[in-house]
Amino acid sequence: MNVHTNHPPVPLLEVRGLTVEFATRRGTVRAVEQVDLDVAKGETLAIVGESGSGKSVTSYTVMRILDRAGRIAEGSMTFSGVDLVAASEKQVRALRGREMSMIFQNPRAALNPIRTVGRQIEDVLKEHALAGSADAKEKAIAALTEVRIARPEERYDAYPFELSGGMCQRIVIALALACRPQLLIADEPTTGLDVTTQKAVMDLVMELTRARGMSTLLITHDLGLAAAYCDRVMVMEKGRVVETALAGTIFKAPSHAYTRKLMRATPRGGVTLRDLLPEGSDLTPPEPRPAAATDGTPLLTVTSLVKEYPKKGVGLTLARLMGRGTDEDLTPFRAVDGISFAVGRGESLGLVGESGCGKSTTSMMVNRLTDRTSGSLVFDGIDIGAIPARQFARSPLRRRIQMVFQDPTDSLNPRFQVGRAIADPILRMGTPMNGAALKARVEELARLVGFPEHLLDRFPHQLSGGQKARVGIARAIALDPDLVILDEPTAALDVSVQAVVLNLLQDLKIKLGMSYIFVSHDLEVVRLLCDRVVVMRAGRIVEQGMTREVLSNPQDPYTRELLSSIPHPPV
Amino acid sequence: MLGKILKRLGTVVPSLIGVVIVTFLLTRVMPGDPAAYFAGPAATPEAIEEIRRSLGLDRPLLEQFLAYVVDLAQGDLGTSLTTGLPVMHEITTRLPASAELTLLGLIVSMAIALPLGVLAAVRQGSWIDHLSRVIATAGVSLPVFFTGLLLVYVFYFILGWAPAPMGRLDFFFSDPERVTGFFLIDSLLMGDLELFRAAFSQIWLPALTLGIFSLAPITRMTRASMLAVLASDFVRTARANGLPPGKVVITYAFRNALLPIITTLGMVFSFLLGANVLVEKVFAWPGIGSYAVEALIASDFAPVQGFVLAMAILYVLLNLLIDILYGVIDPRVRIEA
Structure with missing residues (x-):
């Protein structure tokens, strides 16, 4: 095992042969098996793996906060001389927060929604006797200042719902670091945050932990993040450690097949979509559908599109009626502020930007689920913006514009077998066909998206995430649409599954001659899948052009900031 | 806070008006004839008619309702036929x-x-x-x-x-x-x-x-x-x-x-x-x-x-x-x- 020479020989945390079992309805399941790990003082170790790899269970076990179904079956854990397996709950509680602490995914949910953030920090400080009633507030504000929260005296009284996601994560970090622990466990701390926020949060964590000589255990699915911020990387698969190495070497010379597979599947510069697939995959390009004779006009032309939301509230409504109120109160909020772009036939357009930039609102307007405030949306010569969203479901154009949604689970009716889910658009809008023909069509669609036909009578909860994503895609292409809007279709998937789904989308586009609008926050994915890209910020387009040019030679400072925020593994 | 409570109380008014109307109508469509009940089993049809008139039950529904609302506004919920006591007193x-x-x-x-x-x-x-x-x-x-x-x-x-x-x-x-x-x-x-x-x-x-x-x-x-x-x-x-x-x-x-x-x-x-x-x-x-x-x-x-x-x-x-x-x-x- 590689250990930096400047580290002391005795690790802060030493785990040997850890096996964790979960009692489930189908008997005991081993979530973690024979895991060894060491974290030296001041060291940063990343545990990388896909869902189900046991990386989170490992960290919960170290903190001894497994839920009641979980049990340490074998192994030892020692934290600065304390035997964590044998220690009583009371002893471990004294360590938690004070000696080792944890930050979590989904920071807003990780905070008590009905307690002010200041009070929550005070709770921790008081519990570990680092503050009394007199100085608690002062120390809590100091903790907020340390995580660079602007106007900390004001934020002290804020509730989590009043703060942004990035700000909430800073509060969670402040909670975790308030008692100056020796070990910080960060469990997917930036998943779900924007890329620039991710960079800010990670930089902050690293700066604070390094300044205090703390050790960090970073749990992540993102190899790039692990490589950019950690000294060593440990790769886990199905509850076992497959490889541990220095961050620098693991990317240059990954020794385990699974590590290589993960690395291949991670979207990055200088590769094609095909390169993401595991070695030995079938790489034959699909046969393109013969292009129909067209006049060369774009499929969709969007001109000066605007979406405004009036500010809400009884008082404001009254003020509006009586013609009073300040201008700022009465000006509606512009979610989309006069954007223009076009989507060519057979082209895929990437729509990128951070949360709140208006990309989802734009896709909802194009998909005719939301009405525009002004501007035009010309689809194949028809201004579809003029058709109210409520009536569009009955329009013959509905079947030509379809959508794949972000969450593959939530976007499927849990009471429909997936075969029925795929048949749904055909039954509602397609040409009427008899049972046998419908069945044949559903099976054909399943084959197209690579969904096993024998699983068609299953329910969504019986399928994996990747399978559900395929069902969502099959449903969207069931009516042979011309334009498919993909709203972060792979954001909830593991990288290896994402690689397969992205290739599937690419092949389908060529095979069926569709156009895509691909809404994403992930520039690396857009780089691989999209011909052209539109970068949005605060409702406006800051830059658009060919993906290759925009991403290799960005003109707008914002695009440059986005690009530079992506963590890159050393090549 | 007080303003919000008052505003919230304001939204209650329509539902109370609805309750007044519905309770009035419901009691009118209830089975059973109060006049007949009040008169007792031995009463003649004339006697029942007499009582009905004295109770105001022979008048049009709208008129009865208006009378009810006017009484209500004065805090008068009527008098119980069986006990002879004012309803307001009983309820309070x-x-x-x-x-x-x-x-x-x-x-x-x-x-x-x-x-x-x-x-x-x-x-x-x-x-x-x-x-x-x-x-x-x-x-x-x-x-x-x-x-x-x-x-x-x-x-x-x-x-x-x-x-x-x-x-x-x-x-x-x-x-x-x-x-x-x-x-x-x-x-x-x-x-x-x-x-x-x-x-x-x-x-x-x-x-x-x-x-x-x-x-x-x-x-x-x-x-x-x-x-x-x-x-x-x-x-x-x-x-x-x-x-x-x-x-x-x-x-x-x-x-x-x-x-x-x-x-x-x-x-x-x-x-x-x-x-x-x-x-x-x-x-x-x-x-x-x-x-x-x-x-x-x-x-x-x-x-x-x-x-x-x-x-x-x-x-x-x-x-x-x-x-x-x-x-x-x-x-x-x-x-x-």
Whole structure:
């Protein structure tokens, strides 16, 4: 095992042969098996793996906060001389927060929604006797200042719902670091945050932990993040450690097949979509559908599109009626502020930007689920913006514009077998066909998206995430649409599954001659899948052009900031 | 805060107008002829007609309604045909009797159900969880008149710890000076501990009966709500930061679990207030439920109308109280209000 020479020989945390079992309805399941790990003082170790790899269970076990179904079956854990397996709950509680602490995914949910953030920090400080009633507030504000929260005296009284996601994560970090622990466990701390926020949060964590000589255990699915911020990387698969190495070497010379597979599947510069697939995959390009004779006009032309939301509230409504109120109160909020772009036939357009930039609102307007405030949306010569969203479901154009949604689970009716889910658009809008023909069509669609036909009578909860994503895609292409809007279709998937789904989308586009609008926050994915890209910020387009040019030679400072925020593994 | 409460009260006005109209119409379409009932079985058709005229029942519906609304505006709910007393007077004496009993029953119930529900959730699957399930199921499945009679049998007949179930006070005592209408509170306001003890000795058995009956919804809701909150991320954060179990369960989990519990409490209270007729009968309690049922059987309009109206107003006020409590507990509700 590689250990930096400047580290002391005795690790802060030493785990040997850890096996964790979960009692489930189908008997005991081993979530973690024979895991060894060491974290030296001041060291940063990343545990990388896909869902189900046991990386989170490992960290919960170290903190001894497994839920009641979980049990340490074998192994030892020692934290600065304390035997964590044998220690009583009371002893471990004294360590938690004070000696080792944890930050979590989904920071807003990780905070008590009905307690002010200041009070929550005070709770921790008081519990570990680092503050009394007199100085608690002062120390809590100091903790907020340390995580660079602007106007900390004001934020002290804020509730989590009043703060942004990035700000909430800073509060969670402040909670975790308030008692100056020796070990910080960060469990997917930036998943779900924007890329620039991710960079800010990670930089902050690293700066604070390094300044205090703390050790960090970073749990992540993102190899790039692990490589950019950690000294060593440990790769886990199905509850076992497959490889541990220095961050620098693991990317240059990954020794385990699974590590290589993960690395291949991670979207990055200088590769094609095909390169993401595991070695030995079938790489034959699909046969393109013969292009129909067209006049060369774009499929969709969007001109000066605007979406405004009036500010809400009884008082404001009254003020509006009586013609009073300040201008700022009465000006509606512009979610989309006069954007223009076009989507060519057979082209895929990437729509990128951070949360709140208006990309989802734009896709909802194009998909005719939301009405525009002004501007035009010309689809194949028809201004579809003029058709109210409520009536569009009955329009013959509905079947030509379809959508794949972000969450593959939530976007499927849990009471429909997936075969029925795929048949749904055909039954509602397609040409009427008899049972046998419908069945044949559903099976054909399943084959197209690579969904096993024998699983068609299953329910969504019986399928994996990747399978559900395929069902969502099959449903969207069931009516042979011309334009498919993909709203972060792979954001909830593991990288290896994402690689397969992205290739599937690419092949389908060529095979069926569709156009895509691909809404994403992930520039690396857009780089691989999209011909052209539109970068949005605060409702406006800051830059658009060919993906290759925009991403290799960005003109707008914002695009440059986005690009530079992506963590890159050393090549 | 006061402005918001007033605004919220404003939204109540339309529903109250609706209640006035609906109660009026409903009592008019009820089966049974009050004139015939009032006249007695031996009356001639002429006599019945005479009574109908004197009650104003022969006039058009709209006219009757207007007369009703005018009376209502003056605080006059009409006169009961069976007792001959003004309905307003009856309701103002009987409603506090019912409310006092129900409130105490609810307090008894909460005192048992909330800790039981919290413990059942914290130690899910343990003996206390099973015990809470058994107690709740038993409480709700035994009819209140049965539990009531059983308690009377044990505590009055065998043990002699409780006085005879004969209403709010023993004959020897006279009612306390009326301030709230709640005997327990009024007697304390008078400083008469003897009277307080007498009132309490009468009320604790029926209150216990009601409490046992309402254990189930409160225990189950507390348990379910606590389980959901205990599984949430912020409870995990609190534990990961080393907060002690008491702090995690009470300050972090229980306060967040309170919202659905308060909703349930409101529903249980308003349900019990009107529906505890059986308990009132068993304990000879001069409550509003038995009053309304007797009037209904006698086709006596005015008390039924008055009862429904009183309940509607109470319900509206209760909902207002719940909304205010929501705002106190959850800052997110405060913003939306």
